Amino acid sequence: MNLLIVGSGGREHALAWKLSQSPKVAKIFVAPGNSGCVGLAECVDIDIGNLRLLVRWTREHDIGLVIPGSETYYMAGIVDAFKDSGIPVFGPDRSAAELEGSKSFAKGLMRRHGIPTADFAEFEQFEAAMRYLDSRSEGPLVVKADGLCAGKGVVVCQNLDAARHAVGQMMRERAFGEAGAKVVVEELLRGQEVTILALTDGKTIAPLASSQDHKAAFDNDEGPNTGGMGAYSPAPILTDEVMDEVVERILVPTVHAMNEERRRFRGLLYAGLMLTGGGPKVLEYNVRFGDPETQPVLMRLKSDLFDLLYATVKGKLADQTLEWRDEAAVCVVLASGGYPGAYVKGKPVSGLERAAARKDTVVFHAGAKMNRQGQVTTDGGRVFGVTSLGPDIASAVKNAYQAVGDISFEGMRFRSDIGKKAL
Numbered sequence: 001m002n003l004l005i006v007g008s009g010g011r012e013h014a015l016a017w018k019l020s021q022s023p024k025v026a027k028i029f030v031a032p033g034n035s036g037c038v039g040l041a042e043c044v045d046i047d048i049g050n051l052r053l054l055v056r057w058t059r060e061h062d063i064g065l066v067i068p069g070s071e072t073y074y075m076a077g078i079v080d081a082f083k084d085s086g087i088p089v090f091g092p093d094r095s096a097a098e099l100e101g102s103k104s105f106a107k108g109l110m111r112r113h114g115i116p117t118a119d120f121a122e123f124e125q126f127e128a129a130m131r132y133l134d135s136r137s138e139g140p141l142v143v144k145a146d147g148l149c150a151g152k153g154v155v156v157c158q159n160l161d162a163a164r165h166a167v168g169q170m171m172r173e174r175a176f177g178e179a180g181a182k183v184v185v186e187e188l189l190r191g192q193e194v195t196i197l198a199l200t201d202g203k204t205i206a207p208l209a210s211s212q213d214h215k216a217a218f219d220n221d222e223g224p225n226t227g228g229m230g231a232y233s234p235a236p237i238l239t240d241e242v243m244d245e246v247v248e249r250i251l252v253p254t255v256h257a258m259n260e261e262r263r264r265f266r267g268l269l270y271a272g273l274m275l276t277g278g279g280p281k282v283l284e285y286n287v288r289f290g291d292p293e294t295q296p297v298l299m300r301l302k303s304d305l306f307d308l309l310y311a312t313v314k315g316k317l318a319d320q321t322l323e324w325r326d327e328a329a330v331c332v333v334l335a336s337g338g339y340p341g342a343y344v345k346g347k348p349v350s351g352l353e354r355a356a357a358r359k360d361t362v363v364f365h366a367g368a369k370m371n372r373q374g375q376v377t378t379d380g381g382r383v384f385g386v387t388s389l390g391p392d393i394a395s396a397v398k399n400a401y402q403a404v405g406d407i408s409f410e411g412m413r414f415r416s417d418i419g420k421k422a423l
């Protein structure tokens with residue numbers, strides 16, 4: 001079967017890498033893809049914003065499954081656009097994608113269905129948000145823009161003044177555009193974060209191996225939030241016992257709640273959790289594979305990913321089993337200088353072959369492209385996700401940082417403490 005992956009990040013490279021190992025997959029196209037996909041897949045330059053054109057292209061190229069990477073495609077209605085085409089598309093339709101597309105919807109769903117999450121209030125009016133903050137006693141709060149902000153619309157505020165400032169930035173200054181027309185203000189949760197990715201066809205839920213992201217830009221979780229500076233899998237803090245609780249109190253009720261509200265969720269449900277003293281609570285839902293969590297998680301997956309994705313779309317997930325390698329995997333993101341703020345693109349990269357030749361290491365490309373001469377240059381904020389396996393997290397960390405040492409480009413920056421929390 002021919003596949004089309006839509007997107008250009010490290011997650012999409014990882015999906016192409018894993019799917020290319022399936023004997024059932026004939027050819028993979030990635031639109032637009034990146035330099036890492038070259039050799040595994042054909043990168044195609046089509047206007048992915050034009051969904052009608054995309055459906056036609058897909059039909060002409062005999063595509064048997066479409067796999068969109070990013071939430072933006074789901075929120076743009078990519079699944080809905082293919083509805084009458086007979087071509088299966090992995091993931092939720094527009095109405096179910098609201099789980100990620102609107103924090104207010106997600107929080108409301110959790111409140112209506114008793115799914116554990118931080119206490120919150122939401123506002124569509126700046127003055128009302130300010131009055132609420134005036135009425136609160138001093139202390140930390142988290143301010144979130146309602147809509148999609150590429151992981152950057154959340155501000156953890158240590159005091160009320162910081163919260164007022166964040167609300168002003170979102171609602172008045174429109175720092176995140178229309179995504180900030182509505183804000184959610186919530187209680188700060190304390191504990192360790194973990195990510196659970198789970199496949200679901202709306203009936204069966206198949207959790208993947210646990211992982212942990214590193215959202216802050218700098219070591220020791222300092223600096224602004226980014227799309228993710230590194231990840232590891234498994235997350236040792238997520239014991240079998242806690243995992244059972246996550247399934248019972250969070251994953252199952254979420255899938256049920258979506259069914260009950262007639263927004264049947266099919267695809268990859270991403271639960272970002274805080275393991276608090278009062279049990280696991282949901283920080284956020286996403287409706288697609290996490291980036292960079294997907295990179296270490298797929299390195300550990302033994303089962304055929306194509307079978308899993310296809311069964312999810314076809315409502316046959318109950319027939320599938322998941323098998324994992326015992327090794328741990330760690331992904332270190334190499335970013336452009338300045339990211340998550342402004343950065344310069346087009347810097348030539350060296351050392352990729354040497355890093356990629358290392359045993360049990362894959363350099364997943366993200367914001368990177370290749371020119372006609374075969375030279376890879378930087379093309380985004382997060383440029384590579386250097387991902388290595390090892391018998392345990394400590395060894396995987398060591399292997400990944402050794403490979404990181406091979407690669408260089410002007411302004412290259414990375415966190416030096418990925419995986420440290422697990423040690």
Ligand code: AMP
Nearest residue numbers: 118142154186187188189215272283284
């Ligand atoms: P989100 O996009 O909602 O996951 O938020 C991004 C990051 O902000 C999370 O990964 C957490 O590190 C942090 N965060 C979000 N909500 C809270 C909360 N209620 N308490 C503490 N930290 C939070």
Ligand code: GLY
Nearest residue numbers: 213228290291292
């Ligand atoms: N790594 C966080 C995300 O994919 O949203």
